[in-house]
Amino acid sequence: MTIQHHLGDDLLASYAAGGTDEATGLLVATHLAxxxxxxxxxxxxxxxxxAIMAGCEPADLNAGAFAALEARLGRAEPGSSVPPASPAPAFAPAALSAAAPAIPQPLRSYLVGPLDRLRWQRVGPGVRRVPLRVGGGATARLLELAPGLKLPRHGHTASELTLVLSGGYSDESGRFARGDVEEATPEDVHRPITDPDGPCLCLVVTTGALRFTGLTARLLQPFIRL
Ligand SMILES: [Zn+2]
Known part of the structure; x- marks a missing residue:
């Protein structure tokens, strides 16, 4: 596997600094795997x-700041050294079948079962999806596209990240296969066509609705909702 399309440095830097929302962080972490x-x-x-943090001058805290922090963390007694309990994950890690090697961690932890037992929603001819439960404003979903499928030409009202997990597709930016990521901005309009030799499984994170440009696709958009 040779990955041709990587994440941008700005997004990787934001991830390293803990600045991404959950859905985007999930896609970045899955690409990193x-x-x-x-x-x-x-x-x-x-x-x-x-290194930057290490070079910072320490700042004085107000008296009582540590006690206030502990109170916000829910500790019963100020001064306690017991760390707060980790929040429960939204999904318990599922035991995926050995027939689903396409799903690396951490994405695997977001699925409630093997791929063939997920609640796939058919959203158009040759297209089905499974929404993933993530917090924040962005949405994340698994998208499976039939072989040789020509998607309607569309743009984006915000940004969309697509990570290929298996199979592949091509558009105006090149060919995308397992591990490749495509970042689409509001300026981008593309028409993906999937490889003919098998379905294409992707993780897609969107921070806004798609914007279809063709008349037929625009009419269908309320029903397609990729
Ligand atoms: Zn990469």
Whole structure:
């Protein structure tokens, strides 16, 4: 597997600084599980961030600031050294079947069962999806596209990140296969066509609705809702 399309440095830096929403962070982390090059980049950003923090002058805290922090963390007694309990994950990690090697962690933890037992929603000819439960304003979903499918030409009202998990597709930006990421901005309009030799499974994170440009697709958009 040779990844051709990586995440941008701005997004990797934001992830390293803990600045991404849950859905975007999930996609970044899943790409990192497949991509040594971006893992190296994130480690470098984290090192830079650590060096900057180490070089900062310590600031004085108001009297009582530590006690107030502990109170916000829900500790019964100020001064206690017991750490707060970790919040329960939205989903319990599921035991996926060995037939689903396409799903690396951490994405696997967001699925409630094997791929073939998920609640797939048919959203158009040759297209089905499974929404994932993530917090924040962005949405995340698994999208499976039939082989040789020509999607309607469309743009985006905000940003969309697509990570290919299996199969592949091509559009005006090139060909995308397992591990590749495509970042689409509001300026981008594209018409993806999936590879003919098998379905294409993707993780898609969107921070706004799609904007179809063709008349037929615009009429269908309320019903398609990719
Ligand atoms: Zn990468």
């Amino acid at each position: 497949l991509c040594p090059a971006c893992r190296t980049a994130v480690a470098a950003f984290e090192a830079v961030g650590g």
